[in-house]
Amino acid sequence: MQAQFLMGVLTLMSVAAYYFGRRRAVFMVGGKIRDLHSLPSYYGFYAAMWCGIPALLVFMLWMGFESSIISYLVVDALPQDQRTLSPDRLNLVLNDIKNLVNGNIVSREIDTALRAAADRYIRLQNIIRAALSVAVLVLAAGAGSWTLTRIKARQRARNAVERLITIILIVCSSIAILTTLGIVFSVLFESVRFFQAVPVADFLFGMSWSPQTAIRADQVGSSGAFGAVPLFVGTLLISLIAMLVAVPIGLRSAIYLSEYASPRFRTVVKPLIEILAGIPTVVYGFFSSLTVAPFIRDTGGLLGLDVASESALAAGLVMGIMIIPFISSLSDDVINAVPQSLRDGAYALGATRSETVRRVIIPAALPGIVGGILLAVSRAIGETMIVVMAAGLAANLTVNPLKAVTTVTVQIVTLLTGDQEFDSPKTLAAFALGLLLFGVTLILNVIALHVVRKYREQYE
């Protein structure tokens, strides 16, 4: 509550600083704004920024360290016998104190020592909070008014504000990068734990996947097999089928829409195709398992083929349909970006429409198209819902599209749903699979970038 109040005051002070900064700048030049280096509002922002930001930083730093400082002081005052406990036990005691302070359930009997420590905690917290409020407000007021007195006509307020904006943008983009790195590292560490239990080579080159491990020592049975090859073969098989469906259809529909269709048809149909992309994948999933898979099985039966009721073909077909709008819409954009002058050039030489498309437009748009396709491949590899429903769970090592296969993402889902022990190899295997999947898509993206760049050099 106090923190919110402090933030509110700080905001008000910054607003005031903006107002006074602006006024002062106008006043400095006697109302002749042209004599100022920057527009008056920049001086306002400049003052507000000096008023608010340092105080905010101090506040955040303080909040970050508050709990450890108080804990240190509280521990210092504990009775001798508790102070010398092992760090683990000491932590338990501290947790109890904090729970008592916050009114949560405490793990043991509340004795006087605990009560005293909790009181001390609250007292210290109050003192520190009060000191913080004073410090932050004094800092804000001081920095703000100091900045106000320094405002001069030729001062480069605009440049300072622009620099601040740059910094804010950098911070935001670093957050995205750091989050990604954080995820990668956490997956990496868990995978390392997995690889302590299962050798890397067994995982990468093992031909069988059955992640059931004995939970109790006296249990009969499986020690588990963690060979990822069947999963990756399954993933690639389904993705391949999906791309075989999506690329030809998506590309052709893009070409039709951008080169052949009348503008009216285009404005109606393009959004319709894009709606396909808005259908939740779970809907595709049950469409695939309830409609497409039985259809394929029955048709296969008529033709005398042995088709599993959950087949890679069913999942791949439906996934391909799901991906069509990606490819068609991305390709449509790049095809439209091909300058009209190139089309005119080809037509003026007597090229027909299809010759123009094949020999001029597609080559010119190729980098974008390849990029779009590889993006779609990453999407296919990462797709989960459809394959969970349609492809099955059996980790068969096969390239027969009529058999049931399973994919990396499906196995991650099954490993992590339900009650799990979080340090069994079975659970940790999910992280290793995730890491491997990440590696594969990363390599694909790198290849995509490389291909795109190579063609770009050629065509510019």
Place this chain on the structure above:
Amino acid sequence: MDSIVNPTNIPAVHTTSISDVVKDRSDVVSRENRSTVGETIVEDPRISCLDVNVYYGEKPAIRQVGLEIARNQVIAMIGPSGCGKSSFLRCLNRMNDTIPACQVTGKILMDGQDINGKGIDTVLLRAEVGMVFQKPNPFPKSIWENVAFGPRIHGLAQTKKELDEIVEKSLIQAGLWDEVKDRLNQPGTGLSGGQQQRLCIARAIAVNPEVILMDEPCSALDPIATAKIEELIDKLRLDYTICVVTHSMQQAARISQRTAFFHLGDLIEVGETKQIFTKPLHHLTEDYITGRFG
């Protein structure tokens, strides 16, 4: 005024001298007259246009143009911006077909055959009537591929060797061979603006057309590249019929034998270039070439 017909001598016409010539003439047609004056008819025309109109949607861009274009001549089309020169030029190889809103009416005969007629294949028509655009637009392919594009799609060569010969011949004709013969595999887009424009000319003549339409071929070029292309046009005249749209009156005077002046969608005056630039019959033509508007 000998220099008018001599394409290599650059500053041929000075606007001041033109206005001196026309100042004291009283027989010019008044500004209000919108029907074409001058000689629209030639002996043995390659192209004859009759009552050609171009509409973009409802809006007419050119009206009732009647004009004949002679063989082995350069005809220049001049006029203020937006008067419909490009629209007219694009009628001659039916490039207006590619604009959905555009509609062309009237008769355009090429060697006596109506190019808008039923049996006409635009592919063959455009192979016969080549076009060079205002902005160089080489394909993002190699120089060789650029020139070989047309012969390939029209099946003009059976072997790679024949194709090579066509490419070389066209590049020589376009005056680009010496500059690019060592780098035929490099992208055409990597050439300079003037070289690109000559590449586009080579690309157009590789199909072996009979007529070449050029829409402001030099507008993006420096004087030296311009001079090269003008020289080239004058040479090409021996084998081809050439229509050039230009904004430069000096250029029209240097390279063309006949000149057509357009104004706000009307063909105002046609005649021998020499006569147009010395004794224009129409007041608007006179205003335009003396720089009073446009």
